[in-house]
Amino acid sequence: MSIVIRPYFYVFILLIVLVQPLFAQKEGYSGYYLIKREYENRANNDSSALPLIEKYIAKAKGEKNYPRLVEGYLDAIQYSPHPNAKLKYADSAILAANLTKNDSILSRAYLHKGIVYYFNFKKYKLALAEYMVAYEYSKKTNDQYHKNRLAYLIGVVKSYIGHYDEALVLFKQTKTFFEAESRKNINRNLIYGNIRGYYNSLHQMAVCYRYIGIPKSADSLTNIGLSLTTGNKDFSQEYGYFLKEKGISQYYEKDYQNSIKSLNGSLISIASVDDFAWATVCYSYIGKSYQELGDHNKSKLYFKKVDSVFQKHNFILPELRNNYEQLITEYRKENNPQKELYYTTQLIKADSTIGQDFAYLSSKIHREYDLRDLREEKMRLEQNSTVSAWVNRTLGIIAGILVIAFVVKYRAEKRIREKYRIVEQKILNGDLVPSRDESVKKSDIEKEIVDDLLDKLDDFESNLGFLESGITLNKLALKFDTNHTYLSQIINEYKGNNFKRYLVELRIAYITKRLYQEEKLLSYKIETLAEECGIASRSNFSDLFQEINGIRPKDFIRKRWEDIAREKKAFEV
Template sequence: MVNFPISMKTKASQYFFILLTIFGECLFAQKTEKFSDYYILRRNYEGLPENDSSAKPFVEKYIAKAKKEKNYERLVRGYLDAILFSPSPNDKLKFADSTIWASKMTRDQGMISSAYLEKGVVYYFQFKKYQLALDEFLRAYEYSVDGNDIFYRNRLLYFIGIVKSYIGYYGDALEHFKKTSAFFQAESKKKMHPNLLYANIRGYLNSVHQMAVCYRNLKDYKTADSLVSIGLSETSGSKEYLQEYGYFLKERGIAEFRKKEYKNAISSLRSSIGSISAVNDFAWITVCYSFIGKSYLASGNNPAAVLYFQKVDSVFQKHNFVLPEVRDNYELLINHYKDENNIQQELFYTRQLLKVDASLSLDFRHLFSKLYKEYDTKRLTQEMKRLEKESSRASWINISIFISAGIIIILTALKYRKREYHIQKNYKALEQIILAKEEYISSHIPTKQKEYDRQDLNESLKDGILYKLTQFERKQEFLEEGLTIAKLATKFDTNVKYLSQIINDHKGMNFSKYLIALRIGYITEKLYKDRKFLTYKITTLAEKCGIASRSNFSKLFQEINGIRPTDFIKNRQKDLAMNDSINKTDSFNGIN
């Protein structure tokens, strides 16, 4: 049985995502020695709440120690702690990338899977980037195929189900939640440590909540309401499951709105907001605001309705995120201010709706394509009738809005064409360099002659090292994993100072930039000359040339080549397809 630290349950009470992560952390702890230096370091911060920056100096010491000792399992643990305690979402994402790198150094498939899962959680919870989160969860699933950790597999299945539900694949998501609810419910009936029991019960309750959401969106209201009743009965009056109780209250409020029980709906939804706000789940908070507003509107209390619709927009302005479920709030606000003849506010929320549509088209393509088509038809019909019957002062505003939208579309198209032109130009320029140079890999590294003599480097020593550098480039030894200037100096039978000085004098850059330039040159040449490389993902390309981070690889590739790797691949594939077509036509016509 796993022994949980006392603080674990406190952290778990914040939200289910962290709780599920804790189980993985505890499994990791089984592999460690109690009262080791690492254990003592973690005791300084493991009881702190999530996002507590006071943990930073201790986490940094933990990571530094693991790096120095090349203890990659410990390094994974350190980066996971950095994700947990860093208050900045961008820092969490950076540490998630580092976790993936460190996990790959362990060659442990389960640990690699967990690292991808944690990155997906960051995308999901911190950024609400559901498609990116789903990509990471699916990568985690690929690495977990051979594993036998049933709890972990269900945890992963739960996350995949959540993202599928959010982006509109309710049927697929429902099948996942049926499996996870059955698993967690069965586990919760077994004898186990209280914290493990707590984790499984919450897994079951959260799965039931997500099933209710899916059934509601699939319009199977009877089943959805039944699940909500079960959830409320199992969480009502429990201090341990306040968050889950809040989510079930939210679903009950939505059901009461559907049944036109507006007073009850307002009461349920208001009561749910407290526990949902405690975990900063702003996505569901906006849903609560939306249905409270609609309930007030249906009850004839327009000022209160407008206030809650505006609360939805305030969340959107802060996070640049909104769920498709609350999009109609903006239509209601526009119509409200149109009725009041408040041109300024009508124009403001029309512009906000355009921004919302732009955001939804990126994050919720599956749902938004249908949503937008239905709304567009309805809006155009209403606008046509209104223009036919009215000649009021407000007419020109709507016309100007459509004109503005047209101008925005045209400008966006022109901007896109301009960008494509520059990409094509840079691609052709890079292609000419590759074709003109016999060895492209090192051709873009300048050979810089010394402008003055150095007394501490004699000519024979310098020439010897330069010759070794040339061989180093030709044999592609720069792809060696974990290569440092100290290792290279030892290989060259010289010292770091001399080697660094020669690289700076004759390559025009320090060792780090020199190594990056060689690696980017290598992968660029491979992409151009070897079709197989064009099929690889960016992450794989980064690994092939020895660059750990996907984001760093893309950034470095563009800095050196003047074009993103994705754009280079796209243009190269287009060229090859055209060449294949020409060759096929020539062969058909008997042209040699």
């Protein structure tokens, strides 16, 4: 019976051959894809994603896949809830990006560090510096989405520092680009990014129009933004920003009740992303609205919220300066010199901060109280209260002592941290005990004898023979079936120490490595640790540990505990 092979069978075989390379390519990326899909849909600042991201980073490091490594660090920025951790990941992303030698990747890395400075620290000058580096790299690429995103962020910083006309030009450009791109049939994530870019450009244009005194244009853009984002959970943050602008507009229209309602509504979204800059603007206008309504207790409550943010972040926008003027006036009316003095001092500090961070705007602010008047008023208030002056002087002395103590402690702590990191690096590199040096022949002893004794010393070290109580040069020579003269000479020449020092360094290296690797040993007493490595005296052990490692054992243990605590916190779910 003959077998008939039909034509479609050949087609089937051909398809397998053609499709196989595609599957092979997909398989090559599947490891990263499988990790990333486990966390990519989680909310920003969700620390439960970090263990997966660390796995992604470790894979990229192991494979020396630097573009993927950059991607991992950028994801870590997105999901880490702590600003300082975000900044650390941003620095790591830049280091990895440099290894790629890719202008587009380098531009993205610097861009994200700028975002951290801008959004999480409100350090606008630092943010702008990073953005400008990113801009220089972006000029060598064709990624229009990235270029417009960068233009938007530069515009935001320009707006914050008072260059509204320059910022408006950039926002008009990005609005046009993102609006057009959002209508294209492209990747869903890109569409989402373009829509967000469009909404954020609208919001920033409204802000600029408000500041340069064109409220109709600001209101028109705000209403467009609200119509597009109301009820849309995907853009609740953008809705909050548009609602903020509406509340500010209602304040200037003297619709104070609705202004309070809108601003409180906007705070729900703004506070959820910890945007304390815009939150303080909301607090200020709510306070002003209550003031216009005659409710001075509530107005002071919201003005104080602005001061709380200033105390926590050392940040204040120029337009919020008059909050302090209002508080000073209120407490003067209430005949409360302590509160009046406090907010006078805070206003002087605020002026100093504004002068540094917003130099361009600082000269344009209308001031009910100029700096000279403030200082004179502060002096008057201090002189009116002898007790207050005495307390301030005492606190100044205490503060000075504390500062000196802090500096001394900080420097000592810095030295300890540096020594600890040096020892840690030696442990990780396996360099705690120097290896044998056979680069040149140092001894007139026969080579066969030298090699034999060096091999036996290697076995002695690996089998922890140095932990034996009462071990001496003579005893070890007997074990090695040699004379003590040969053994002493070879230890001196190839290990770089006499026998006693050689033994001590092996013992200290052994206990140092165990302290680093075994958490339970960190709870042991110093006497117990000394016994564990064959050293009889506690004080002798501590002195030898510091002499060899450059750090006392109690400080090494404390630093190791700190590292373990940080590692556990970073991987908490």
